Amino acid sequence: MAEITEKPTCVVEGPRINPAMVYKETDNSKNSKWIRILSLIWDTAAKPPEEKKFLNKIDGTILVYIMLSYLIKTLDAGNVQTAFVSGMKEDLKLYGQELNLFTTHYNIGFLVASYPAMLMMTWFRPSIVVPTMEILWTVLVMLIAVAKDAKTIYALRFFVGVGESICFPGFGRIIGSWYKPEELAKRTSLFDISGALANMISGYIQAGVYSSLNGRGGLAGWRWLFIIDGVVSLPVAFFGFWALPDYPTTTRARWLNEQERALGVARMEAIGRRAPRKLTSKRMITMWWQFKPWAYMFPFILSGLIASVNYMNLWLKSLGKYTVQEINTLPTIGYAMGMVSAFLLAVVNDALHWRVPCLLITLSFYFLGNLLLGIWNINFHAKFFAYLVPRMGQPLGSFLLVWQTELFQEDAEMRGLLPGLGNAILFAMGAWVPLLIYPTPKAPRFPIGYWVTMTFAIGAALGIVFVHYYHRWDTKRRGMTVNKYGLIIDKKYLTAEETSTRGDLEALGFVEEMDGDGPEKGAAIIRANKV
Numbered sequence: 001m002a003e004i005t006e007k008p009t010c011v012v013e014g015p016r017i018n019p020a021m022v023y024k025e026t027d028n029s030k031n032s033k034w035i036r037i038l039s040l041i042w043d044t045a046a047k048p049p050e051e052k053k054f055l056n057k058i059d060g061t062i063l064v065y066i067m068l069s070y071l072i073k074t075l076d077a078g079n080v081q082t083a084f085v086s087g088m089k090e091d092l093k094l095y096g097q098e099l100n101l102f103t104t105h106y107n108i109g110f111l112v113a114s115y116p117a118m119l120m121m122t123w124f125r126p127s128i129v130v131p132t133m134e135i136l137w138t139v140l141v142m143l144i145a146v147a148k149d150a151k152t153i154y155a156l157r158f159f160v161g162v163g164e165s166i167c168f169p170g171f172g173r174i175i176g177s178w179y180k181p182e183e184l185a186k187r188t189s190l191f192d193i194s195g196a197l198a199n200m201i202s203g204y205i206q207a208g209v210y211s212s213l214n215g216r217g218g219l220a221g222w223r224w225l226f227i228i229d230g231v232v233s234l235p236v237a238f239f240g241f242w243a244l245p246d247y248p249t250t251t252r253a254r255w256l257n258e259q260e261r262a263l264g265v266a267r268m269e270a271i272g273r274r275a276p277r278k279l280t281s282k283r284m285i286t287m288w289w290q291f292k293p294w295a296y297m298f299p300f301i302l303s304g305l306i307a308s309v310n311y312m313n314l315w316l317k318s319l320g321k322y323t324v325q326e327i328n329t330l331p332t333i334g335y336a337m338g339m340v341s342a343f344l345l346a347v348v349n350d351a352l353h354w355r356v357p358c359l360l361i362t363l364s365f366y367f368l369g370n371l372l373l374g375i376w377n378i379n380f381h382a383k384f385f386a387y388l389v390p391r392m393g394q395p396l397g398s399f400l401l402v403w404q405t406e407l408f409q410e411d412a413e414m415r416g417l418l419p420g421l422g423n424a425i426l427f428a429m430g431a432w433v434p435l436l437i438y439p440t441p442k443a444p445r446f447p448i449g450y451w452v453t454m455t456f457a458i459g460a461a462l463g464i465v466f467v468h469y470y471h472r473w474d475t476k477r478r479g480m481t482v483n484k485y486g487l488i489i490d491k492k493y494l495t496a497e498e499t500s501t502r503g504d505l506e507a508l509g510f511v512e513e514m515d516g517d518g519p520e521k522g523a524a525i526i527r528a529n530k531v
Contacts, residue, residue, distance in 0.1 A: 040351045043183050051267075054260050058178055058245070061255060063187060065236070065243035066171045067194045069134060072233045073167045074198035075205075076141045076160065079229060080153075083222035085313050086324050091220055098150045100435050105154045109161025111427035117166035118420030121173065122279050122413060125250070130170055131240035137163025138237060142230030145223040161427075168397070169419030176405035176415060177247045178264060180271055181487065182350050184405065185358075188398040189346035193339045196394055200335035207325040247412075249275040272487055273405075276412040287414055295470060296404060297422050299463030302456045303396050304426040305433060306366045310334075312387040315444035334387065338394030341365075345395050355403045356468045358395075360461055365393035367457040374450035406487055407471055 039046035044055045080088075080102050088094065120129045140160045147153045168191065175187050205225065214221035245253035248264035256264070268275065287293075312331045316322050322330070341362075349358040372378060372386035401419065408414040437449040 041347060042186070043350070051263065054263050055183070057255065057260065058264075059187075061243045061253075062174065062178065062245065063190060065240050066175070067190050068236045069130075069240060070167060070171060070191055071194040071198045072229065072236055073134075073137070073164050074195040075201070076137065076164070076229050076233070079141075079225050080144075080157070081313065082328060083225055085317050085327055086225075087214075087220050087222045091222070092147075092150060092153075094150060097435065097440050099440050100438070101150070102153060102157050103430070103434060104432070106157040106161040107427040107430040109158040110165045111161075111424050113162040113165035114169070114423040114427065115417065115420040118169060118173075118417045119279075121166065121170055122276065122416055125246050125252075126170060126174060127241060127244035127246050127253075130166055130244060131237045133163045133166045134237035134240060135234065138230050138233040141226055141233070143226075145219070145226040165420075165423065169401075169416070169423060172398070172401035172405070172419060173416045174244065174247075176401070177268065177273070177275075177412070178245075180267060181353060181406065185346040185349035185355075185395075185399065185402050186343070188402050189342045189395050191398045191401075192342035192394040196335040196338040196342065196391070200332040200339075204329060204332065207328045211325070247276055271409075273409045274412050276416075279413050283413070287411065287417075292407070292467070292471065292474065293414060293418055295463070295467050296407065296418065297425065299460040299467065300400055300404075300419075300422045301426045301429065302460035302463065303363070303400060304423070305429060306363075306390075306453055306456050306460065307393070307396055310387065310390065311438070311444055311446075315383075315387065318444045331387070334389075334391035335394075337388060338391035341392040342395040342398070345399075349399065349402070355399070355406065356464060359399050359403065359464050362393040362396040362399060363457050363461045363464075366390045366396070367454055367461075370450045370454040370457065374454060376445055376450075407467070409487055 035046050044052050044059070047055060081099065084094070084099050084102075089099075092098075117129075117133070137160050140156050140163065144153055144156050147156065171191065172188065176184065179187050205228065209221045209224045209228065211221075213219075213224040216224070219227075242254075245251040245256060248261065248268055251261055251264070253261075265275070310331075312334070313327050316327045316330055345358050345361065348354055369386045369388075369390035372382060372389075376383075378386070404418060405415055408418065437452045438446050
């Protein structure tokens with residue numbers, strides 16, 4: 001909790017100052033029991049007036065835009081499979097591996113653009129880059145409505161992947177630059193809620209489109225779905241030019257006043273989250289000459305491969321007893337379960353700071369579902385449950401972003417580029433792994449796929465535990481200071497009740513200069529930032 005103690009005009013411009021001068025945590029125990037309980041569900045309830053106003057403002061702009069954009073992005077990405085079981089397969093005579101190849105071409109586009117997209121967010125303002133990319137993918141999605149064959153859709157899906165490559169990691173970087181640890185998982189879980197909602201309403205939209213627009217204007221119902229996507233998406237993209245505030249230290253958002261911009265900077269400095277710095281070619285090389293980013297990438301990639309798999313609608317269609325509308329709507333039960341799971345686990349994650357335990361809980365859902373599907377010879381209700389239960393692991397991806405934000409909080413560029421490189425590798429594997437273990441002609445029973453996915457869940461869990469303990473060992477080995485959240489932080493930013501060693505800065509011989517008020521302080525800070 002925090003409050004402004006004086007107008008911090010020098011936080012945004014001019015010499016850097018100790019955040020304790022402009023921002024300090026307040027004691028939540030002074031609030032009533034009901035306020036404290038309510039703050040666990042949504043933390044702004046217990047914030048001081050100035051900070052509550054600030055959080056409400058950024059929630060109402062950043063989060064609203066990101067939720068709408070991510071919802072539409074997920075809708076655009078998932079509607080190919082929805083359209084496939086709603087007439088596209090028959091209209092375009094797609095009886096081979098075309099459905100998997102649609103995903104493969106999308107993955108290749110995503111792969112090619114992931115790392116460059118994150119570099120663009122480092123070199124240019126996200127408030128310009130992200131909405132521009134959104135306009136690009138919106139136009140391309142609409143063009144699928146007039147595609148006459150699979151080859152045209154392959155090309156369009158490739159460029160849709162290019163446009164959408166900036167979305168998930170880019171939004172995660174923006175959220176991680178504005179919110180504190182007790183606020184972060186709940187906000188990031190809105191990715192999962194938006195994604196689940198998109199997949200949920202996709203089935204209902206397609207069912208409604210199929211019933212009301214099929215054949216209208218000479219277009220099949222599945223074609224109308226892509227047109228409707230674009231009509232809804234374009235206004236959201238233009239809203240992004242105004243709503244995205246970039247980063248606290250670089251924001252030009254008109255809806256934030258000077259004091260609120262300063263508060264945004266001070267909040268992040270108080271928890272030790274490093275602001276963006278100039279990314280030189282030398283630094284870009286040296287930042288990857290570390291073990292921890294590559295260790296983190298192992299569970300990140302495996303988790304991405306797990307989360308991309310669900311073929312419930314193909315199973316329902318194979319039974320031959322459900323209508324098109326029912327095939328599209330029954331899987332939405334799982335998405336509803338995912339939305340509830342995402343928010344409840346996020347509340348626990350923030351309240352207890354359970355980053356690793358919550359990741360392991362989400363992986364257990366994927367493990368259980370794929371174990372049952374691997375066995376396969378189970379009754380109808382058990383199989384129905386097996387397709388649904390992995391959806392309760394919906395927050396896996398967003399929880400990884402939250403954890404990554406804190407693992408690398410001393411390096412803003414690493415926080416931005418790591419998911420870009422991770423997604424590039426993930427989508428490189430996603431371009432061929434589904435073709436190998438989930439061949440469409442074998443649907444809905446995949447003799448190898450479910451067992452492999454279950455093994456991925458085990459591997460991801462082991463990787464997460466390893467990175468957790470390695471990070472703790474590395475922090476201790478380097479003599480780094482940590483705050484009450486367990487986050488690496490400069491000693492001068494610790495609160496009175498926190499304890500620490502003098503850490504690396506003392507070893508470098510300029511801690512006293514940084515803690516002082518003399519002319520040497522500015523030079524010491526510059527030297528520390530270079531380190």
